[in-house]
Amino acid sequence: MNNTNKNESADTTRVQNLALSNELSEEKVQDFQAAFSLMDSQSKGYVCPNDIVRVAQAADMTFAENEAELLVGSADEDHSGGLDMREFISIMTTHVNPQDLEEELRQTFRVFDKDGNGTINANELKRFVRLWDSELTEDEANDMINQADPDNTGSINYKDFVEFLLHK
Incomplete structure (x- = not known):
């Protein structure tokens, strides 16, 4: 298997694992991955508060950095200072009563x-x-x-x- 096929296979497996763990359709997970990639413009593998503020500003939304820090802090389970894909999907699928x-x-x-x-x-x-x-x-x-x-x-x-x- 060449590197392209290995990467596609790994991505598909990751999508399936995320979809199964959160009971989301593969299409929904791919949508979240696309949104995550938009924020993770440097392909770091995580999204930090500055990334969220930057994307919000590009969408003409007002989002203060301290709000982004609160958002990241609320879902940052491993206390890394950023959201990885799993944490991002978790926060995106959390329903507030x-x-x-x-x-x-x-x-x-x-x-x-x-x-x-x-x-x-x-x-x-x-x-x-x-x-x-x-x-x-x-x-x-x-x-x-x-x-x-x-x-x-x-x-x-x-x-x-x-x-x-x-x-x-």
């Missing part, structure tokens, strides 16, 4: 709503955002908080908090 998301958002809001009055102090949220992303400039943090507090009241209610997190 709306009730679970709603409860998670409520719990997150409660963490910041220290006095339980239904609002979050914008300055406290800004301090947290700056601690979470130490490379964020003061201006970038202010822009984020202005998005979360569109009325510039200094307090962020639950509805604005959810819209901010979900970029509605």
Whole structure:
């Protein structure tokens, strides 16, 4: 068997293994592989947050690097700092239950709503955002908080908090 046939055979086997392990059709796995290859433009075998941001920007989507880092971190089972093909397919096929998301958002809001009055102090949220992303400039943090507090009241209610997190 020549090298081309060996590579095609290995690719077919890999597609079949991925399809069987995730109960996906071979065609669906090939679609995911094509998307993965688009992001993995240097053929490294993994996708890092910068790759995701680059592809999102090319598609005229706004995707901050810290969002890409969260996305990668949520699926990076081997803690390599990037997503391999299996991890990428896993994240692409994960279904989010709306009730679970709603409860998670409520719990997150409660963490910041220290006095339980239904609002979050914008300055406290800004301090947290700056601690979470130490490379964020003061201006970038202010822009984020202005998005979360569109009325510039200094307090962020639950509805604005959810819209901010979900970029509605």
